[in-house]
Amino acid sequence: ETGVTQSPTHLIKTRGQQVTLRCSSQSGHNTVSWYQQALGQGPQFIFQYYREEENGRGNFPPRFSGLQFPNYSSELNVNALELDDSALYLCASSGGGNANTGELFFGEGSRLTVL
Amino acid sequence: AQSVTQLGSHVSVSEGALVLLRCNYSSSVPPYLFWYVQYPNQGLQLLLKYTSAATLVKGINGFEAEFKKSETSFHLTKPSAHMSDAAEYFCAVTRNSGYSTLTFGKGTMLLVSP
Numbered sequence: 001e002t003g004v005t006q007s008p009t010h011l012i013k014t015r016g017q018q019v020t021l022r023c024s025s026q027s028g029h030n031t032v033s034w035y036q037q038a039l040g041q042g043p044q045f046i047f048q049y050y051r052e053e054e055n056g057r058g059n060f061p062p063r064f065s066g067l068q069f070p071n072y073s074s075e076l077n078v079n080a081l082e083l084d085d086s087a088l089y090l091c092a093s094s095g096g097g098n099a100n101t102g103e104l105f106f107g108e109g110s111r112l113t114v115l
Numbered sequence: 116a117q118s119v120t121q122l123g124s125h126v127s128v129s130e131g132a133l134v135l136l137r138c139n140y141s142s143s144v145p146p147y148l149f150w151y152v153q154y155p156n157q158g159l160q161l162l163l164k165y166t167s168a169a170t171l172v173k174g175i176n177g178f179e180a181e182f183k184k185s186e187t188s189f190h191l192t193k194p195s196a197h198m199s200d201a202a203e204y205f206c207a208v209t210r211n212s213g214y215s216t217l218t219f220g221k222g223t224m225l226l227v228s229p
Binding site for chain 1: 149157159160164205216220221
């Protein structure tokens, strides 16, 4: 069973640029959630995708957008990067028998630094 | 609305000592509660979860937590700390709803000294 994988693991961007982060969900999972973890903070929910549709969104501006593909992999796009977007971005998958328990399986994250 | 509060951003214990990490929750509906552990430069790993079954929940690596509704608490304990337990620990809550969105606390860093 393949776990959740994310790419890239680290990247550096400058203010105003755009970034795309990628996530492959765990085998058999149809739901992908994205979280932002700023330094010294707990993860904050960005949004969730279920069967290619956005299925919930946290308090993040529209420049944070996402996609889910038919194979349930997902992308997180952030436009017009700001310094405060520097964080660890975590992808988590869930689904199947775990869908109603909230159990999420996390990847190792993509660490974004905005200069 | 749901929230969790973790008391203490850092907890220091000696190897072999009791570990107690505190978490209090606020939820308008019966909650599902979780503890996750994060090792440096890694993602989050589930330690244990409460999903309205037994109030005392046993997890991996010798950790356990007790759900106390009267105290709105879900504290994490381990009888004897090991050096490898040094990590950051997050308490999280979700509603019993169709989509599984977690609300995390700010985390508690556990430091274990020899």
